[in-house]
Amino acid sequence: MNANQAKYPQLRFKGFTDPWVQRNLGDLAEIVRGASPRPIQDPKWFDDSSEIGWLRISDVTEQNGRIHHLDQHISEAGQAKTRVLTEPHLLLSIAATVGKPLVNYVKTGVHDGFLIFMNPKFDLEFMFQWLESYRDKWSRYGQPGSQVNLNSDLVKNQSISIPxxxxxxxxxxxxxxxxxxxxxxxxxxxxxxxxxxxxxxxxxxxxxxxxxxxxxxxxADAWEDRKFFESIASTIDFRGRTPKKLGMDWSESGYLALSALNVKNGYIDPLADAHYGDENLYKKWMSGKELKKGQVLFTTEAPMGNVAQVPDNNGYILSQRTVAFETKEDMMTNDFLAVLLKSPLVFNNLSALSSGGTAKGVSQKSLKGLSITVPxxxxxxxxxxxxxxxxxxxxxxxxxxxxxxxxxxxxxxxxxxx
Incomplete structure (x- = not known):
């Protein structure tokens, strides 16, 4: 579509039929960069008793672009070295969280990692939403493998359709x-x-x-100390494998062999790309190894400590770096084990057993040294x-x-x- 052609959104409010017009952002506001006193670490720039806040890059993600409070405040000396806003303005982050729009609802000095839209000729909330929807597209200004580098000229020259x-x-x-x-x-x-x-x-x-x-x-009875392996099966099945690693060549046609399970943030995430392959190979591999509904799953690394339970009996296998525990029914329930592994004391003990902390993970050998306290x-x-x-x-x-x-x-x- 030619830039000068009329544009219409797919969905509109009743009563609006006029085409949207093409404009550059620089035509719709005076776009200026914030300013930071230097060296920024000097305490003379800041004063907790000041009514003027100090907007930092870290405040953007914490408040998701709507700034209603600021922990740091800038002194009179600092205010002379920055741009102070006393009314709500639209801003755009050009450092760290590049392309994130925000609106200040408090009086603030603005860090030089932001652009400010002064004297706007648009509805502030509309443009906030447009910039939010456009955020990922700023990436074209970055080199592969490098951080996006936005500046006022790039933003000023950005074209937008506006009603x-x-x-x-x-x-x-x-x-x-x-x-x-x-x-x-x-x-x-x-x-x-x-x-x-x-x-x-x-x-x-x-x-x-x-x-x-x-x-x-x-x-009312006191809980008792046990070794972890006293309450679960004597072996742990490290099932996090792929057919390729087992020397199995799965075809793309025929039998729906299996679907994998990821354990993310404590919840099951069934992978969309189930594997297809030979039924006999599948049965040979999975014989006696099928995951059962309710069975407890645990990620051993990347990250260590996510816990979930198998949702049903549909022949799942595990993604890599995940183990499945089998409990002794007369000593521990699956539901309790799932909670126990998330409890602060057990998680801290697992972290202590892991090689290099939670980032590295815990091995089958180190799990054998885990002690637990249970009812x-x-x-x-x-x-x-x-x-x-x-x-x-x-x-x-x-x-x-x-x-x-x-x-x-x-x-x-x-x-x-x-």
Missing amino acids: SMDEQQKLGEFFEKLDNLIAANQRKLDLLKEQKKGYLQKMFPKNGEKVPELRFAGF FDIDEQQKIGSFFKQLDDTIARQQRKLEKLQELKKGYLQKMFC
Whole structure:
């Protein structure tokens, strides 16, 4: 499409039919760079009693582009060396989180890692959303393997299709409400994760203790120390293998041999690219090794310590660097084991056993040295396991809801912007 041709978004609010016009960002605002006092480490530039905040690169990701508070404040001497904004402005990060737009809602001095859109001829919220949708495209200004280098001239010359001010405002209001809904659901998810973290700390004994701070009614006996292998099967199956490593040449036709499971951030992530191959080879490999529903999975490295359970009996195998534990039913339930491996004391002990910390991982040999403290009463294990399983299910549902909202916004941006 020619740059001068009329452009229309796929989806519009009722009453708007005019074409969007092509403009350069530099025609729509005076784009200037922030400024930083030097040397930036000198304490004379900062003053906690100042009402003028200091906007740093680190504040961008922490507040997702909407700056409502700043921890650091700039002194009068520092203010003379920077650009001070006392009203909301649109900014664009050109360092570290390159291409991230943000709006300041507090008085602030602006670091030289930002561009400021002064005297704008656009609706601020509309342009915030457009820049957010355009963020990944700034990468074309970077060399392969190097950091993107944005400057004011590149941004000024960037072309954009833009509607009337009334339509801009409608779009801005719509996406701001959607952002607020996404933020509310993110806070709810964060709160659920914090609650789980608190329960893990209180419902498992601390180091050297035998009784947790918080228990279900009816249980009072002290927990007992055991070796980890006393409560699970005497062997651990390191199943993280690929057909290629086993010398198996899987074809792309015929039998659906298997699908793999990744354990990411504590949740199962079924891989989309299931392997296809010869049925006899598959049966020979998997005989007696099929993962069972509820079985506990544990990542041994990259990162060490993610835990999940097999969702069903559909013939899964594991991705590399993951192990599957088999519990002794009369000594430990799978649901309890899944929680136990996430508890602070056990995770810290695993980290101590790992070679080089959690970044390196834990070996089968080092796992044999793991000691645990568990309730003798299997009923208490079942209650604890069931409680955390329900909490994990709630967290997973909230995570899926948040992801759907984020995908919904992505779809709207694609359809409602040219």
